[in-house]
Amino acid sequence: MIRLLFLFFSINFIYSDKDNDIHHLSHNHEIYVQGEKLEVDQKRFKSFLDGLSDSQVAIVNVNGMVCDFCARGIEKTFVRDGAVKKVDVDLERGKVLIAYSKEKEIDFEEIKSKILANGQNAIDFTILNI
Amino acid sequence: MGILSKIFILLFFYNFIEARPISYSGGHTLMHFNDSMKESIYYHFSPTYKYSIGLETLNNKEFGKHESNIRFTYLINRQNTKNSQRNLYFQSAVSANDNNYIYGIHGDWETRRYFVGFDYKEVKNIIDYSDKYVQIGMAPYLGEYDDLHTWLMIKTKKNSINNKQITYPVIKFFKGSALLELGYHKKTDWDVHLMYRF
Numbered sequence: 382m383i384r385l386l387f388l389f390f391s392i393n394f395i396y397s398d399k400d401n402d403i404h405h406l407s408h409n410h411e412i413y414v415q416g417e418k419l420e421v422d423q424k425r426f427k428s429f430l431d432g433l434s435d436s437q438v439a440i441v442n443v444n445g446m447v448c449d450f451c452a453r454g455i456e457k458t459f460v461r462d463g464a465v466k467k468v469d470v471d472l473e474r475g476k477v478l479i480a481y482s483k484e485k486e487i488d489f490e491e492i493k494s495k496i497l498a499n500g501q502n503a504i505d506f507t508i509l510n511i
Numbered sequence: 512m513g514i515l516s517k518i519f520i521l522l523f524f525y526n527f528i529e530a531r532p533i534s535y536s537g538g539h540t541l542m543h544f545n546d547s548m549k550e551s552i553y554y555h556f557s558p559t560y561k562y563s564i565g566l567e568t569l570n571n572k573e574f575g576k577h578e579s580n581i582r583f584t585y586l587i588n589r590q591n592t593k594n595s596q597r598n599l600y601f602q603s604a605v606s607a608n609d610n611n612y613i614y615g616i617h618g619d620w621e622t623r624r625y626f627v628g629f630d631y632k633e634v635k636n637i638i639d640y641s642d643k644y645v646q647i648g649m650a651p652y653l654g655e656y657d658d659l660h661t662w663l664m665i666k667t668k669k670n671s672i673n674n675k676q677i678t679y680p681v682i683k684f685f686k687g688s689a690l691l692e693l694g695y696h697k698k699t700d701w702d703v704h705l706m707y708r709f
Contacts, residue, residue, distance in 0.1 A: 397597070425655075438564070442591050442593075444591040444592055445589070445590075445591025445592065445593060445595075445596040447594070447596050447621055447622055447623050448621065448623065448685070449654065449656055449657070449658070449660050449685055449687075450685045450688075450690060450708075451659070452537025452656065453535070453687070453708060454534065454538055454560075454708075455535075455538070457535070457538075458536075458622050469656070470656040471655075471656070472623060472653075472654075472655060472656050473623075473653065473655065475593050475594070486696060493514070497560070498535060498536035498537075498559070498560060499535040499536070499560060500533075500560035500589065500591075501585075501591055501596075502591045
């Protein structure tokens, strides 16, 4: 049942950008971008995307995000940006998910700066078009 | 109870309020600490994640004395890795009432599961003394973002007033922007520390 739900969910992705296409392998529930596995929590990721459309999602790998209390500022900093629709923090995988409006030109330096303002380091990121 | 014992017990839990001495850039932190000996309120603001400035007002219940301190904390060094964070802070306080002051260093290393911290201070007060502690902790479970987080800790502490080492348990709860910390020692009964960030 979960697999069917996820399969259904995955077809809602719009493959609008060839650099950021999402390929879903239904047999093992992994998401690939350009052949590289996105290490995201499937359930969490699905919940995050729920209700989002015409959006871009930045999945940011962050170093030093070891506790909920220390990561609070990340969410507070990003939600001040009017182009940000939603923010989620995945402590287990050290990732921050940021949903931006389609019009936003996502700049990794800006993301790095905001993460650093909270005292952590953004290492790299991937953008998905939803 | 002699004055040295009273001062010792007062100092015994002083470092409770040292947890998370700097917030995120633009972050405000309000702390309240209460035990049988004192009640304090400490507010600090972090213009950047590198330092915080704050004001602490303290009611010494035992002596019926009010004190105020201006406090400054600076992040000397931080190392972030995928699974850990290590910090070294300079901390200081200047009394608003007299010429007393405090300075020292505080360090910690933590993962989502383990915590190790230390603290060393030199205090200029009625009696000059040094104060140090080591704290270790473990999270019994790994909560996700927005969950209730729990830490079980042991703190061992010593100061130069009586050179006796005391070890006691601490339990911490985090939920969202709030923290509750409880400690117990047979001499001082329960201690409560509340913190909120905004």
